Amino acid sequence: MDIIHVLNPFSHPFETSFARFENRDALLIKLYSEDCIGWAECKAFFGPYYNPEDNATVPHVLRDLIIPRILHTDIESPKAFMESMRFIIGNRLAKAAIENALWEIQAQQSGKSLKTLLGGTQEEIKVGVSLGMEKNIAALLAQIEKYLSLGYHRTKIKIKPGKDYEVIKAIRKEYPDIMLTIDANSAYTLKDMPLFKKMDEFHLEYIEQPLGESDIVDHAVLQKEIQTPVCLDESIVSYEAALAAIRLKSCKVINIKSSRVGGLYEAKRIHDICVEHHIPVWCGGMTELGIGRVQNISFASLPGFSQLAHDVAASDRYFVQDITSPYVQITPRCTIIVPDDNNTIRYEVDEKAVDRMSPDHWI
Numbered sequence: 158m159d160i161i162h163v164l165n166p167f168s169h170p171f172e173t174s175f176a177r178f179e180n181r182d183a184l185l186i187k188l189y190s191e192d193c194i195g196w197a198e199c200k201a202f203f204g205p206y207y208n209p210e211d212n213a214t215v216p217h218v219l220r221d222l223i224i225p226r227i228l229h230t231d232i233e234s235p236k237a238f239m240e241s242m243r244f245i246i247g248n249r250l251a252k253a254a255i256e257n258a259l260w261e262i263q264a265q266q267s268g269k270s271l272k273t274l275l276g277g278t279q280e281e282i283k284v285g286v287s288l289g290m291e292k293n294i295a296a297l298l299a300q301i302e303k304y305l306s307l308g309y310h311r312t313k314i315k316i317k318p319g320k321d322y323e324v325i326k327a328i329r330k331e332y333p334d335i336m337l338t339i340d341a342n343s344a345y346t347l348k349d350m351p352l353f354k355k356m357d358e359f360h361l362e363y364i365e366q367p368l369g370e371s372d373i374v375d376h377a378v379l380q381k382e383i384q385t386p387v388c389l390d391e392s393i394v395s396y397e398a399a400l401a402a403i404r405l406k407s408c409k410v411i412n413i414k415s416s417r418v419g420g421l422y423e424a425k426r427i428h429d430i431c432v433e434h435h436i437p438v439w440c441g442g443m444t445e446l447g448i449g450r451v452q453n454i455s456f457a458s459l460p461g462f463s464q465l466a467h468d469v470a471a472s473d474r475y476f477v478q479d480i481t482s483p484y485v486q487i488t489p490r491c492t493i494i495v496p497d498d499n500n501t502i503r504y505e506v507d508e509k510a511v512d513r514m515s516p517d518h519w520i
């Protein structure tokens with residue numbers, strides 16, 4: 158296995174309540190099987206801003222714990238791999254990176270697409286845009302206008318205390334009817350209840366992760382008091398967390414990121430339980446490069462994802478250059494075509510592009 162560190166500048170900085178990003182700093186995994194290579198993209202960031210892992214903890218967990226256990230062994234399936242990793246607590250981004258590479262290997266060995274292996278049903282998926290915070294409202298309105306004119310189906314903006322009510326009010330004044338959502342990335346507490354009640358007037362599609370990143374209980378208190386659906390992101394780290402949130406009525410919508418929950422197998426279980434309980438789901442993003450982006454597209458083809466738009470945009474939403482050939486593109490309907498067994502569209506890893514973005518090799 159190789160771990161390759163790549164750095165790809167954003168064409169426009171991306172600012173959330175927890176950090177401002179100038180580039181995507183990512184670890185790529187190249188997993189060698191007998192007859193093929195499985196590529197995967199680890200979704201961790203430079204620091205532990207979004208969840209506890211980062212680009213320093215992941216190589217440790219891979220090199221010192223996971224790889225010694227799987228080197229020169231037969232692995233029956235991604236599921237069997239995950240079960241054998243239960244001795245490692247948490248560290249789901251690290252586990253998901255290997256799990257994703259195993260799905261790629263399984264796809265190659267079986268001659269099937271990831272969509273087919275996962276049970277995907279949709280030929281194309283609807284895309285939305287997640288917009289970072291800007292220095293003023295005019296700059297944000299310009300961003301919104303840009304992506305609306307490209308046809309993006311849903312606009313999500315990042316908020317934080319002091320950059321919330323007035324910003325949304327200004328957006329609603331300009332665009333009273335667009336499908337609008339907000340993402341706080343855990344920047345608030347229950348003390349902000351009056352603010353969230355007031356925001357009901359904006360008819361937002363949902364409010365993403367307003368409270369603590371591991372909270373399930375306070376979100377239930379909040380959801381009971383407001384009309385706007387709460388959508389959980391950070392808090393849903395596993396099937397068990399999803400079930401707890403459903404039972405406690407902590408949210409009405411769930412954003413599923415396969416990396417956050419330890420891989421595609423666990424993510425599909427969460428998708429299935431949400432469908433069973435009529436909780437709308439959509440596929441979240443982590444400003445991925447092409448490899449992770451294409452895996453998200455295949456995952457988002459599951460039947461429960463047919464209603465809402467996903468944080469799975471075209472490569473050029475974030476980057477001038479990408480590491481797949483072709484880059485991810487949107488159709489005139491602002492959808493993305495899902496790779497299938499008929500090779501309607503086929504993505505390859507562009508190793509020259511990977512090399513250009515990689516100042517050093519970690520292993």
Ligand code: OSB
Pocket residue numbers: 207286287340342390441442443444445468469470
């Ligand atoms: O909370 O959904 C989030 C990016 C990095 C970390 C967390 C989040 C995000 C995004 C961007 O909102 C989603 C994307 O376009 O990839």
Ligand code: MG
Pocket residue numbers: 340342365366390391412441
């Ligand atoms: Mg989010």
